[in-house]
Amino acid sequence: MTGVGADPLAWLAEVADRRRAEGLRRSLRARPPVGAEVDLASNDYLGLSQHPDVIEGGVTALRTWGAGSTGSRLVTGNTELHEAFERELAGFVGAASALVFSSGYTANLGAVVALSGPGSLVVSDALTHASLVDACRLSRARVVVTGHNDVGAVEAALAARDEDRAVVVTDSVFSADGTLAPIRALHDVCRRHGALLLVDEAHGLGVRGDGGRGLLHEVGLAGAPDVVMTTTLSKALGSQGGVVLAPTAVREHLIDAARPFIFDTGLAPAAVGAALAALEVLQAEPGRAQRVLDRAADLAAMCGVAETPPSAVVSVILGEPEVAVAATAACLERGVRVGCFRPPTVPAGTSRLRLTARASLTDDEMAQARQAFTEVLAPT
Structure with a gap:
């Protein structure tokens, strides 16, 4: 039944039944x-x-700065701890600068959308993480999705473009199967065609590269002026939050233009303190x-x-x-x-x-x- 008085959520039962029949119904389980x-x-x-040092890092930050960040980073949510962590992580991975977001998801949304937009092209690997997929959809750019790790298709998309600006986005380590992206080949293509390369190192940081510095560092692209790295603090660093690591001009642009940074509450100090302590453990071990x-x-x-x-x-x-x-x-x-x-x-x-x-x-x-x-x- 439709019209006045109809249940606006009646369709959910049908969707749930279909998911159940296909074996795709999900549920929460408390561990x-x-x-x-x-x-x-x-x-x-x-x-x-x-790790006891990581827990202590979070507890110390909690006692020093309080339970919440109390506002966006542009208002009251920025602390000396946030900036100290940004400097430490940027130095570790070889980037010029870093900017902390509330999650890896929002870091990807903020970076992709702010660095593309109408009149630009975004080229995305078919198996990129959902956060990058959503970022492409929100970018209002023309989006071309290429086959998984198909460098030739990326080059064809860039060569055929009419747009002045282009961004190629990929995971460094793909989360479902753990395979690596051909980062060096992608960068060569981007450089030939004047495109920016954005690499999500969520599953690379702490695992790949010298001492866990990531796949970009491993292939010699750490700090490259036409490369942006995003990552999360919720995997190898055992905490929570996200970061964009990039040339200083990109960091300054994101502070001005990245809506998930401007309008979201800053990452809680306890998460920052724990991540900083985890980074220190990784550097020591x-x-x-x-x-x-x-x-x-x-x-x-x-x-x-x-x-x-x-x-x-x-x-x-x-x-x-x-x-x-x-x-x-x-x-x-x-x-x-x-x-x-x-x-x-x-x-x-x-x-x-x-x-x-x-x-x-x-x-x-x-x-x-x-x-x-x-x-x-x-x-x-």
Whole structure:
């Protein structure tokens, strides 16, 4: 029924039924305290979210600056701690400057939209993170989506453009399968065609590069004048928040033009303090980055994944959503928590277990995981 008196939310029941039938209904589950299960689902790659120095960094900031930032960073939400962290992180990854946002999602929205806009072109990899997809949609630029890691398609899009400005956006490490973007080749194409390259290092920081400085640093593009890096503080650094790392002129432009920065409440000081402490731990213990990759290789071997993972992410493709959901539940019954990726996060027919390695995984935890995967993934 439509018209006056009709329930404006009646359509939700039909949508929910369809999702349920397709095995795509999602639900929230409260996790137990840390230590109750083997965690192979979180993005706490360096195992720093529970590190005592990181917790203390957050607590000290909480006591010093209060529970909230109290306003946008342009009003009352900016502290000396925010700026100290920006300087430290920029120096670590080799960028000229940094600007902290309230999340990695808002950092991507702010950077892409403010650096593109009407009359410009944005070229995006088909498998970029949802935050970059949404940023492209909000940019009001002409958007060309290219095949995954298809450098030739990116070059064709740039060569055919009429717009004066162009931005190419990509993840450095793709979150669903853990593969790497051809950053150096993309940059060569961008430079030939006068385009800006924006790289989301959410899954690269702390894992790739010298001491975890990221894939851009690894391929020699740290601090390049035509490269912008975005990242999150919620993965390798075990806290929360997002950052844009870029030439100083970009930082100044974002302060003036990035709506998620201007109008959002600043990141809470406790999160900044924890992230700063985590960065200090990483600098003192650079071997954590390699240990993540070593553990990822071990997990891949356990699950029969042929290729050695180039990141913390191990993707075990099982096919249909119901199969992946059932395997996820079976692992949890055995005390091992794993991720479950289904459409639309991944293409139809490629639902999977998404395992994430941590530098802090113990030998006993790895043995428990091996036993679980042997039972759950055994051929039937």
